[in-house]
Amino acid sequence: MTKEGFPPVIITGVAQPRDDQRDVDSFRRLVRGDREALADLYDAHAGALFRHGMALTRRPTEADDLVQAVFVKLAKTGAPLLAVRNPANYMHRILHTAWIDGQRRPAATRESAVDADDLRQVAGAAIDQDSAIDIARSVAELPAAQREIVQLHLTEGFSFREAGRITGVSMFTAASRYRVALERLRQLMGKR
Amino acid sequence: MTDHTERQLLATGRPEPPSELRARVLAAAMPLVRADDSALDRLWFSPKWRIAVVISFVALAGVEVVSNRAAAPTAVAENQPVATPARAVALAAADLGLSPADTSSLVAQVRTSSNELQGANR
Numbered sequence: 001m002t003k004e005g006f007p008p009v010i011i012t013g014v015a016q017p018r019d020d021q022r023d024v025d026s027f028r029r030l031v032r033g034d035r036e037a038l039a040d041l042y043d044a045h046a047g048a049l050f051r052h053g054m055a056l057t058r059r060p061t062e063a064d065d066l067v068q069a070v071f072v073k074l075a076k077t078g079a080p081l082l083a084v085r086n087p088a089n090y091m092h093r094i095l096h097t098a099w100i101d102g103q104r105r106p107a108a109t110r111e112s113a114v115d116a117d118d119l120r121q122v123a124g125a126a127i128d129q130d131s132a133i134d135i136a137r138s139v140a141e142l143p144a145a146q147r148e149i150v151q152l153h154l155t156e157g158f159s160f161r162e163a164g165r166i167t168g169v170s171m172f173t174a175a176s177r178y179r180v181a182l183e184r185l186r187q188l189m190g191k192r
Numbered sequence: 193m194t195d196h197t198e199r200q201l202l203a204t205g206r207p208e209p210p211s212e213l214r215a216r217v218l219a220a221a222m223p224l225v226r227a228d229d230s231a232l233d234r235l236w237f238s239p240k241w242r243i244a245v246v247i248s249f250v251a252l253a254g255v256e257v258v259s260n261r262a263a264a265p266t267a268v269a270e271n272q273p274v275a276t277p278a279r280a281v282a283l284a285a286a287d288l289g290l291s292p293a294d295t296s297s298l299v300a301q302v303r304t305s306s307n308e309l310q311g312a313n314r
Contacts, residue, residue, distance in 0.1 A: 033227030039218055046217070050209035064213050071221040078228035082237035132204045139201070154198055155206060186197050 017157075019044070023087035030074065031081050038075060045088060048156050049095055055151035056099045056144050069098040092152065092166045138188035146181035153178055278302045 023044065029037035049070055053063030073094050074081070084090045139147055145167070152163040153174070164174035194202070235241050281302045285295040 030225060031227075031233075032229045033225060035222045035225045038221055038225060039214075042214055042217060046209050046214065047206070050213070051206055054207055060207075060210070064209065064216075067209060067213060068217045068220055071217045072224060075221040075224035078226070079230070079233035079237050082229075082234065083239065083242075085239065135200055135204045150201065154194075154201055182195075182197055185201070189197065189200065 018088045020086055020088070024085070027081040027084055027087055031079055038071060041074065041087070041091075042071060045091055048088070049091060051155060052092055052095055052148070052151055053099070055147040056096075058140055058147075062102075066095050066098050066102075070094045073098070086162070089158070089162050089166055092156075092158075096148070096167055135189065138185050141188060142181050142184060146177050146184070149174055149177045150181050150185075277306055 023041065026037040026041050026044075030041070046067055049067045050063050053066035054060065057063055057066065070091050074091070139150065142150070148167060149163055152158045152166060153160060158166065160174040160178070161171040163178075164171045167174065169177075278299045282295055282299050285298055290298070
């Protein structure tokens with residue numbers, strides 16, 4: 001998919017509250033073979049998953065692929081979905097795992113410089129476009145693990161415990177990564 | 193509590209997925225959905241079922257502990273006097289069918305030898 005294909009739709013503000021019970025019901029419907037449950041889950045979580053993917057890859061096309069990997073995995077999983085108590089965490093964990101798997105492949109795109117178009121997509125229609133691009137550029141300089149924690153905790157509203165479970169680290173490591181990331185961002189944004 | 197940096201980050205806006213992605217993802221994933229809800233699966237993966245199994249195990253362990261306590265030997269039984277050698281010999285002689293006279297002579301011998309043994313030890 002080309003970049004020209006999708007003008008970014010930006011929403012500024014805090015994350016929408018999650019509705020675990022509704023998602024658990026959607027999982028049950030999915031296990032019963034109800035395909036519309038997948039559409040409901042997409043509508044509820046695609047935005048957060050896409051941003052998570054963007055935080056990891058910094059590229060919209062790769063974030064798209066990660067979102068698709070999550071829903072393909074959900075469609076294939078079947079009955080074990082009945083045991084999931086926090087569907088949002090579960091889906092973000094699938095995305096994280098898909099990203100790790102992608103990193104292991106030899107042909108995977110490693111961390112590389114992001115171009116101005118990608119930054120503009122991340123910055124979006126914020127209050128001040130220039131400063132937003134500066135912030136996006138600063139965030140892009142962080143390691144993927146730190147960008148991921150900032151995205152999950154600050155933007156999507158996951159607790160450090162949840163973010164730690166999603167990324168496969170302890171709550172303390174997640175909190176530490178977040179603190180280090182913010183410290184680094186303060187330095188980078190102070191320079192600009 | 194958010195500081196200035198966090199507020200700046202939140203103000204940068206949140207990118208949303210492209211509108212075409214929905215159709216693409218659902219087209220790829222929906223054909224893979226299949227009904228997989230056998231009664232056994234529903235039972236096995238149900239959180240309520242798992243909690244019920246754990247509670248049952250705890251209850252069974254509790255019953256086991258209580259029943260073991262009830263069956264334990266009482267303190268009275270432990271305090272009963274230990275049979276003396278003479279008494280043991282008398283019981284053994286009775287079991288073997290010896291006459292009361294033989295039994296009493298045997299008991300007398302045992303008492304004598306045990307007294308001698310005690311004297312030697314002192």
